[in-house]
Amino acid sequence: MANNALFAKPSTSTMLLSDELIVDVWKHYINGESKGTGGSARRLRAIMLFRCLNSHLRDLLLRTPSLWNPIDLSWPSPSVALLLPRPSNENTGSVSAVLDAEEGGNGLHGRRVDNLTTHLSLLSSMEISIRHPPDMENLAIALTGNAPKLHTLVLNLSADVPSIGNLFAAGAPLLRKMSLSPALIIQATPFHTLRELNILVTTFNYPDLLPSLREMPYLQSLVMTGGENSAAIHSDPPPARITFNACRTLIIQGMDIPRARYLSSKIRVPNVIIYRLSPTTTRTASR
Structure with missing residues (x-):
């Protein structure tokens, strides 16, 4: 499970990380969740988790199709x-x-x-x-x-x-x-x-x-x-x-x-x- 604290507050932790790094970390996590039986459902949950963490990540998700394609x-x-x-x-x-x-x-x-x-x-x-x-x-x-x-x-x-x-x-x-x-x-x-x-x-x-x-x-x-x-x-x-x-x-x-x-x-x-x-x-x- 990803460390939600790293991404929870756009005013602190996420401002210390570039969007490119955030995307790379979450791509790795989402791809890992997609493996094996039931992987599609787990991949969706990981994507929705990313979307719900804060408004900045929600916007980042929508403009980064590689995260959900x-x-x-x-x-x-x-x-x-x-x-x-x-x-x-x-x-x-x-x-x-x-x-x-x-x-x-x-x-x-x-x-x-x-x-x-x-x-x-x-x-x-x-x-x-x-x-x-x-x-x-x-x-x-x-x-x-x-x-x-x-x-x-x-x-x-x-x-x-x-x-x-x-x-x-x-x-x-x-x-x-x-x-x-x-x-x-x-x-x-x-x-x-x-x-x-x-x-x-x-x-x-x-x-x-x-x-x-x-x-x-x-x-x-x-x-x-x-x-x-x-x-x-x-x-x-x-x-x-x-x-x-x-x-x-x-x-x-x-x-x-x-x-x-x-x-x-x-x-x-x-x-x-x-x-x-x-x-x-x-x-x-x-x-």
Whole structure:
């Protein structure tokens, strides 16, 4: 437990310490509290303790996102609202969020959805992990919303969680980086701003992969990793070749040789610097 006496009175102890030192000390304490089972709840308590010690530290907390980033969307809505900047504030800095459907149990599902829906427009990066289909329906609706500041998305879904259609259909004009696992189908949403894509490829999303990539013409890095490849896939008619003039990194890995070669033949990267084709098996697979 931190020594509260060091920070209790802004007129004495805290005036003897620079803001930089106070932030370093509390970062260390908050990070320590976040480890292990129940770490998210303990991290929130540490953050709220810092906020309650005095007015100077409360102001310092609000203008130092590194003390509370990332926001856990399983936290109580009032706590999340206290930490996040007001939408009217143009100098909001970078706001990150995590949503793990396992954290805190299913009883927090409604809270997660409400927090995501309410604060999506303020988030600049987000990591979401969902392992059970019942958790997905309302979250999928929330993820079709407007995300005007989002630049990074990491989405981890278990194999039996259904895909999300119309991801950020209301707009994500700054989205630069996505990591999608497992096999998300990106339906009808162009991502012309996207620069980096890391996607798991399986028989589930393979038929729609190339048409989806066509809506990401300015990719600079594309990593496709194979998942299960048991089903035969036919492309009829075969899609036209896609050219990514800006792409410097293309990696196709972890999938059967015929499928890896087929994808490679359909993607042209004239200015590539890093090119890696790393199939893992010789099992026969249809395109």
